[in-house]
Ligand SMILES: Nc1nc2c(ncn2[C@@H]2O[C@H](COP(=O)(O)OP(=O)(O)OP(=O)(O)O)[C@@H](O)[C@H]2O)c(=O)[nH]1
């Protein structure tokens with residue numbers, strides 16, 4: 001490394017005191033700000049030393065995961081203006097990012113493998129794969145060289161050891177993230193089990209290597225906006241699944257930087273799962289107890305910002321039902337010796353969409369983030385409370401404001417500007433997020449950290465489908481259910497860089513998170529569902545069907561319990577006559593979904609299966625599978641599509 005990091009002035013080292021200057025030939029005089037380098041396992045030492053040599057940080061900070069460490073980092077960030085305390089709560093902070101760094105960037109996310117078709121499908125000439133982007137190893141080398149050498153100059157490099165899943169659990173895995181973002185350190189502490197105890201459990205085993213840099217070495221040449229260094233022009237989120245390695249550059253936004261989450265727990269983990277015989281999925285996990293006291297577990301996959309957090313934390317509107325959350329975003333699932341499918345939530349916190357969250361829609365999320373939480377890109381009221389679209393009514397009632405007072409309330413929007421309700425633009429960014437410890441959720445399941453997981457009785461797919469798709473249907477078989485998952489489509493949301501409302505394919509809600517060839521992934525699913533494994537039933541739901549004048553046909557949120565009730569009665573079997581066979585699957589018989597107490601529901605409109613819509617949809621789906629999965633599409637899935645087409649034609 002050309003630069004001499006010892007010549008940095010103290011302020012350029014973020015005010016850290018040098019504890020020891022370890023002079024090994026490996027560390028090349030890079031000082032240790034915190035922790036004991038020598039106590040790290042040889043593998044970890046080598047990883048840290050090599051990457052420090054490459055990225056040339058001002059010093060190394062080995063995280064112990066303690067509360068004091070968290071508080072110290074928070075204090076520093078408050079002092080620097082990166083975080084603002086939200087005075088109305090205990091230990092809650094607001095973070096405003098550079099407005100160019102607010103969401104995942106799918107176009108800058110790559111899988112790096114020797115063989116292209118390990119990463120993506122054999123798509124016909126001229127078709128750009130949308131389920132994952134491939135980069136060659138050679139190209140990756142070039143891209144790495146253009147970004148990482150010296151990229152941490154003047155910044156501390158935090159070493160973040162973390163476990164996905166309860167530490168030491170049979171389904172859990174360990175990663176180590178190196179990052180120059182202290183915001184990321186705070187989020188990793190909430191979202192994972194992080195710190196010394198992970199190093200203790202690791203011993204000299206291997207781990208997933210995660211390298212993250214905001215990509216703006218000091219002295220910075222560009223203007224830093226909102227004290228949020230980032231490098232939007234050079235963003236790269238690259239994964240090397242064979243090497244179990246992640247390289248993330250240029251963005252501090254959660255989905256790109258909290259590497260335990262999407263990068264490890266989905267893209268790398270689905271590769272590990274393929275090798276080891278399990279599944280890593282973009283799914284919530286919930287326990288649902290009926291009025292008779294029987295509990296069943298559901299895993300559900302909806303695309304980003306399509307309702308996983310809300311469903312997992314649902315407050316039932318029907319008396320006698322109880323819902324408890326195991327996880328709200330990611331499930332690692334493995335069939336056990338008894339043939340049942342067991343799921344763990346690899347995360348320890350919620351990184352949830354803020355707008356739309358209120359006591360009315362998701363009271364349990366609201367309760368989860370009253371303390372110890374970080375709010376990214378939300379707005380703030382003059383009283384030091386968080387604010388976003390969907391909280392207007394609640395705020396008015398809480399404060400006893402008149403409409404006029406509410407309109408004049410001083411709000412600082414996510415951009416830091418003065419803003420009033422009714423003004424142009426949004427108070428909060430549509431993808432603004434809360435980061436809260438899962439343990440703070442009042443409905444967290446007592447077994448949410450059970451190392452062996454919870455047994456899954458039903459898998460549910462869904463998306464935002466304004467047209468044509470009924471509220472709920474059940475697939476005919478495991479293979480048909482996989483086709484249903486493979487054909488998940490949804491209106492785009494603000495969770496990634498897309499603008500406008502287009503209905504896009506998002507198979508299994510995994511399009512942005514696929515870690516290998518999608519056809520092989522479907523094959524893996526098919527294989528795992530075979531006897532002696534007992535495959536759960538697969539359902540599809542749609543909370544988002546609209547009337548012609550764009551009103552939701554279904555009230556959603558807490559009323560979704562009515563649909564779960566039907567699903568679980570189908571799972572229980574028995575001789576209840578509650579389903580009708582249709583071309584696309586079993587749908588509820590009229591009268592078998594409890595609608596008591598709801599305003600008028602247009603059942604016919606909500607449940608209809610319009611032939612013309614489905615014929616067109618199947619043509620489009622066939623085109624999608626042909627062009628995007630091509631020759632990699634497993635035969636059983638193609639057969640299911642043929643059967644579906646025949647059934648729809650004879651509607
Ligand atoms: N109409 C309607 N909207 C819903 C329902 N459930 C959730 N939403 C809205 O969908 C948006 C996102 O929901 P989340 O539950 O945060 O989405 P998620 O699937 O957890 O998203 P990621 O964290 O991005 O993976 C919120 O703005 C909700 O208000 C529902 O049942 N009906």
Ligand SMILES: O=C([O-])CC(=O)C(=O)O
Nearest residue numbers: 104254255262304329495
């Ligand atoms: O990754 C993120 O930024 C948040 C998330 O859960 C998603 O987009 O599905």
Ligand SMILES: [Mn+2]
Nearest residue numbers: 282304305329
């Ligand atoms: Mn998600």
